[in-house]
Amino acid sequence: MTEINCKICNKRINFDPQNPDTYISRSESGNLMIGRLYTIRLSHQTDSGSSHINVVVIDENGEYRAHKDYYEEKISAKGAPDIWNKLQRFIPLELRLYLSLASDEEKNEICRSIEPFNKTPKEWYECLNELRRNNPNNQLVTFLAAKWGFIIGKGKELLNYKYEPSSWSYPIYLRLQARFAPSRELILIAKRIDFKSFPLIIQLEAAIAKAEVFLRLSSYDLLEQLYDNCQKEWGDQTSIEVKTGLMLLQGYYGFRLYFLGKINEAIDLIEPVFNFGQLLGNREIISVVGNFYAAVNQSSGDLEKALKIFEIVLKVSVNMGDERTHAVISSNMSVIESKQGLYDQALKRQRAILELPIVNEEFFIRSSLMSIIAETLFISERYDESEELCKKVLSEENLPTYYKLDLLSTLKRIAGKTDSLELIDFVRNNLINGQDFLASPVGNIFMHDLQAIEGELRSNWLELIENLQEEREIMFKNQSIENASDIEIRLAEGYFKYFQETENLEYLNHAYNHLDLAKTIAIENQSYLDLCRLVLLKGLLAAESNLPAQAKIYFEEALRTAQEYNLSGLEKEINENLEMLNSGIIERSADSVLRRMFQRLTFRKSEDKRSKKKSVIYSLFIGTQDSAWEIILKNEKSGSLNDTIYLVGIHDLWNNIRKIMKQQQVNYFTVRRGAVLIENSAHFQLCALCDQLDYLTRLTIQNLLPELEEFSFRHIPEELEDKILKMLNKNLGKFSKVE
Amino acid sequence: MTIVGDGAVGKTTLVQAMLQKTTEYNHNHSGHKVVEDKKVTRTPFMEIESWTYKDLVFQCYDLAGQRIPGMHPLDLLQSSVLSYIDIYVFVFSIDRYESFENLNNWLRLMNLDSRFKHNNIGFILIGNKVDLERNVSKELVHTLVGEGKFFDNYFETSSIESYIGIDSVLEEIVSMGKRLLNLCD
Numbered sequence: 041m042t043e044i045n046c047k048i049c050n051k052r053i054n055f056d057p058q059n060p061d062t063y064i065s066r067s068e069s070g071n072l073m074i075g076r077l078y079t080i081r082l083s084h085q086t087d088s089g090s091s092h093i094n095v096v097v098i099d100e101n102g103e104y105r106a107h108k109d110y111y112e113e114k115i116s117a118k119g120a121p122d123i124w125n126k127l128q129r130f131i132p133l134e135l136r137l138y139l140s141l142a143s144d145e146e147k148n149e150i151c152r153s154i155e156p157f158n159k160t161p162k163e164w165y166e167c168l169n170e171l172r173r174n175n176p177n178n179q180l181v182t183f184l185a186a187k188w189g190f191i192i193g194k195g196k197e198l199l200n201y202k203y204e205p206s207s208w209s210y211p212i213y214l215r216l217q218a219r220f221a222p223s224r225e226l227i228l229i230a231k232r233i234d235f236k237s238f239p240l241i242i243q244l245e246a247a248i249a250k251a252e253v254f255l256r257l258s259s260y261d262l263l264e265q266l267y268d269n270c271q272k273e274w275g276d277q278t279s280i281e282v283k284t285g286l287m288l289l290q291g292y293y294g295f296r297l298y299f300l301g302k303i304n305e306a307i308d309l310i311e312p313v314f315n316f317g318q319l320l321g322n323r324e325i326i327s328v329v330g331n332f333y334a335a336v337n338q339s340s341g342d343l344e345k346a347l348k349i350f351e352i353v354l355k356v357s358v359n360m361g362d363e364r365t366h367a368v369i370s371s372n373m374s375v376i377e378s379k380q381g382l383y384d385q386a387l388k389r390q391r392a393i394l395e396l397p398i399v400n401e402e403f404f405i406r407s408s409l410m411s412i413i414a415e416t417l418f419i420s421e422r423y424d425e426s427e428e429l430c431k432k433v434l435s436e437e438n439l440p441t442y443y444k445l446d447l448l449s450t451l452k453r454i455a456g457k458t459d460s461l462e463l464i465d466f467v468r469n470n471l472i473n474g475q476d477f478l479a480s481p482v483g484n485i486f487m488h489d490l491q492a493i494e495g496e497l498r499s500n501w502l503e504l505i506e507n508l509q510e511e512r513e514i515m516f517k518n519q520s521i522e523n524a525s526d527i528e529i530r531l532a533e534g535y536f537k538y539f540q541e542t543e544n545l546e547y548l549n550h551a552y553n554h555l556d557l558a559k560t561i562a563i564e565n566q567s568y569l570d571l572c573r574l575v576l577l578k579g580l581l582a583a584e585s586n587l588p589a590q591a592k593i594y595f596e597e598a599l600r601t602a603q604e605y606n607l608s609g610l611e612k613e614i615n616e617n618l619e620m621l622n623s624g625i626i627e628r629s630a631d632s633v634l635r636r637m638f639q640r641l642t643f644r645k646s647e648d649k650r651s652k653k654k655s656v657i658y659s660l661f662i663g664t665q666d667s668a669w670e671i672i673l674k675n676e677k678s679g680s681l682n683d684t685i686y687l688v689g690i691h692d693l694w695n696n697i698r699k700i701m702k703q704q705q706v707n708y709f710t711v712r713r714g715a716v717l718i719e720n721s722a723h724f725q726l727c728a729l730c731d732q733l734d735y736l737t738r739l740t741i742q743n744l745l746p747e748l749e750e751f752s753f754r755h756i757p758e759e760l761e762d763k764i765l766k767m768l769n770k771n772l773g774k775f776s777k778v779e
Numbered sequence: 780m781t782i783v784g785d786g787a788v789g790k791t792t793l794v795q796a797m798l799q800k801t802t803e804y805n806h807n808h809s810g811h812k813v814v815e816d817k818k819v820t821r822t823p824f825m826e827i828e829s830w831t832y833k834d835l836v837f838q839c840y841d842l843a844g845q846r847i848p849g850m851h852p853l854d855l856l857q858s859s860v861l862s863y864i865d866i867y868v869f870v871f872s873i874d875r876y877e878s879f880e881n882l883n884n885w886l887r888l889m890n891l892d893s894r895f896k897h898n899n900i901g902f903i904l905i906g907n908k909v910d911l912e913r914n915v916s917k918e919l920v921h922t923l924v925g926e927g928k929f930f931d932n933y934f935e936t937s938s939i940e941s942y943i944g945i946d947s948v949l950e951e952i953v954s955m956g957k958r959l960l961n962l963c964d
Contacts, residue, residue, distance in 0.1 A: 047912075047914075069880070070880075071880065071883040072883060073882060073883040073886060073923065073929060074879070074880065074882075074883065074919070074922065074923065075922065097876065097919070099919075103918065104916065105915075105916050105918060105919040106876040106879070106914055106915045106916055106919055107876060107914040107915075108876045108877070108914075319786065685829065686827075686828075686829075688829070689827055689828065689829030689838055690827060692829070692836075692838055693827055693838060696863055711826075711827065
């Protein structure tokens with residue numbers, strides 16, 4: 041006989057591992073490391089009529105070794121505890137926590153109607169719906185059916201039911217309204233609902249519904265207030281039910297920060313929720329918050345991570361049979377792929393989504409997808425196909441304004457790329473009717489842009505300039521700088537053409553100014569390809585303006601950038617231009633090259649261009665490759681001794697790893713404290729620890745070692761130390777030596 | 780050294796406790812306080828910490844416990860991270876049997892299941908969160924610890940409650956480190 045103590049009531053329990061009558065079940069467990077063990081599930085009755093279940097581990101001799109689990113099973117007076125317990129084990133995890141709300145009568149009814157319990161997600165939905173039809177006024181039953189339908193993407197069907205404000209399912213209804221029929225009125229409704237008299241987990245459901253409404257309708261202040269209140273009220277509770285609700289709420293709250301441009305803070309809040317969902321296997325959290333998590337990563341430029349997260353969410357949606365999420369996630373993934381330049385892969389995925397039944401059934405999803413496909417075709421320079429698709433979708437009746445504007449915008453840019461005045465007329469004739477649109481900033485920008493393109497196509501450079509200047513002003517006024525680079529480059533072209541017409545040098549200077557502004561944006565976005573093209577463009581402008589010496593300087597600068605970032609195609613092009621410049625041919629051919637360059641740099645898919653803050657370098661380590669000399673430095677303003685110790689650790693690690701690396705794969709990686717950059721030259725090695733690495737800081741650090749290599753007294757430690765401190769002081773801020 | 784085990788067994792807190800202890804030690808000797816109180820959350824990928832204790836410099840890789848396939852350090856950096864580890868610290872949570880059972884998965888993942896091929900490596904087992912309810916018996920743990928068994932030594936710790944067992948772990952790591960270095964010489 042084996043004896044254990046019940047973990048709940050401490051009662052001594054005896055059982056015989058060889059006698060199945062003394063326990064509920066026995067299974068073999070253990071593994072190679074811990075050896076062969078057995079898991080025994082034991083039950084004993086209590087005075088209150090409930091059962092205490094202990095799941096214990098014993099060894100081959102029957103000796104107690106560990107407790108795997110223990111819990112209490114309440115038994116109703118009317119019996120049937122086993123079947124209810126079985127249901128709890130089989131019902132989808134996301135619904136399990138609500139079963140604690142069932143009365144004895146409901147338990148019997150649910151068990152009777154649902155058996156057998158081994159079901160697919162779709163079968164659960166069907167049987168819960170059946171249960172709802174038979175019990176239309178039962179709070180728990182209607183809630184379970186609505187909640188499960190919502191999780192597996194049956195939102196449209198759920199809207200066919202009636203939801204009373206006093207119903208537990210009402211929060212689900214609000215979430216559906218926010219997704220399918222958002223209106224400002226919904227905010228007022230969400231604000232008003234009061235579920236205080238309802239069970240706690242239903243109150244949490246209401247809070248989540250409010251959060252979704254506030255987020256989707258951009259009421260960020262209300263969302264913040266809601267989050268704070270919920271944290272205050274339930275934040276110290278540790279039960280898994282409350283924790284699950286609060287984590288989902290945190291996901292919505294975190295995504296709000298994303299809309300406020302606080303990407304890193306958003307990631308800090310959303311990431312733990314996504315991981316919590318994964319650990320628990322809660323598919324609602326994985327789907328909802330996974331989407332948020334991928335979006336913020338996408339925005340922060342980590343496209344690969346975003347794709348991986350989308351893959352996790354996609355897998356969940358496929359397993360659940362949630363076609364809606366499947367379609368939405370797949371099209372989001374295709375947008376990332378096209379941003380990565382994987383156009384064929386993106387189009388293949390988009391065409392596969394088009395085949396999904398839900399896409400054919402639901403006009404909104406289809407319209408959105410078609411608009412995405414048209415955009416992908418456009419950026420892969422398949423203008424004819426893109427134009428055809430845009431026109432086809434535009435011919436659909438009741439097309440939502442948002443998609444219509446997207447499609448017209450694509451057509452407008454095709455007109456610019458293909459010099460088609462006919463297409464400009466088509467766009468103008470199909471513009472959204474109504475003064476409201478034309479008076480709005482979006483409508484205003486659209487119209488100026490259209491007129492600017494028309495000016496360009498008619499070689500009316502003044503019209504192009506005036507409209508773009510207007511467009512730029514509206515954009516800055518509305519803090520929307522998404523297309524700023526595009527506008528700057530087009531303005532440069534406009535001014536340059538106008539300079540050629542008028543021979544007024546003032547306009548040439550304007551052209552250079554606008555190219556410099558575009559260059560700043562390229563640097564902030566760390567887009568070296570654009571940066572290089574822009575410098576080349578400046579050279580071409582100079583050549584075309586009979587300034588060969590200036591042109592040479594720009595070409596050489598562009599060449600250095602191309603070589604530094606392995607832009608071999610551009611490097612070849614720049615070399616050709618340098619040769620032509622030297623032979624004097626370039627003045628006659630630059631015009632067509634210029635046009636091509638301007639075209640290449642404009643009207644591309646606009647990506648998020650958020651301003652990036654300047655890096656802070658916390659600590660630097662500089663050592664020699666062949667002697668023991670080294671210097672460790674700390675930023676006097678922002679660095680701490682802790683940073684320095686951390687960096688020295690990283691430096692040791694790196695040198696250890698380097699010994700076994702066949703070739704150096706990376707010289708830049710991120711750590712919890714920020715980013716680490718490692719640079720090597722013939723005689724020196726440098727490690728820098730900073731918060732993040734922007735283009736300029738990186739360039740500055742990279743320029744330090746060549747300067748040290750050229751330093752005549754680099755063999756004299758005192759001189760070297762002095763030189764380093766001076767260089768840093770000049771370029772990166774005040775650093776002091778750490779002994 | 781590297782520290783591995785399931786998610787939420789308290790690895791990062793344990794490392795922070797060791798840092799805190801060695802910092803106090805360093806503080807007393809050098810007059811500097813080097814570690815700030817740190818909010819401990821889930822380790823996103825891998826955290827590298829280093830400390831000096833009793834004349835030895837330790838570098839510790841705290842690996843993420845939650846495994847997202849394809850995104851865990853052991854998937855990406857296995858050869859780089861593991862090939863020069865001297866001491867492996869395996870951690871489970873005393874209140875969670877599953878974390879003990881899963882130690883085998885970590886061993887397999889790191890290709891360490893034939894432990895006896897690795898003579899010059901130290902293996903320490905830590906049962907953390909001893910301040911919480913015990914669900915893994917000492918008898919079960921001791922089947923794995925001792926001469927001729929998988930782990931050289933076993934400690935029970937709490938990184939929250941008065942740093943129970945942390946000093947013993949640090950001492951063991953130091954003596955193991957010194958022993959291993961001699962072996963290497």
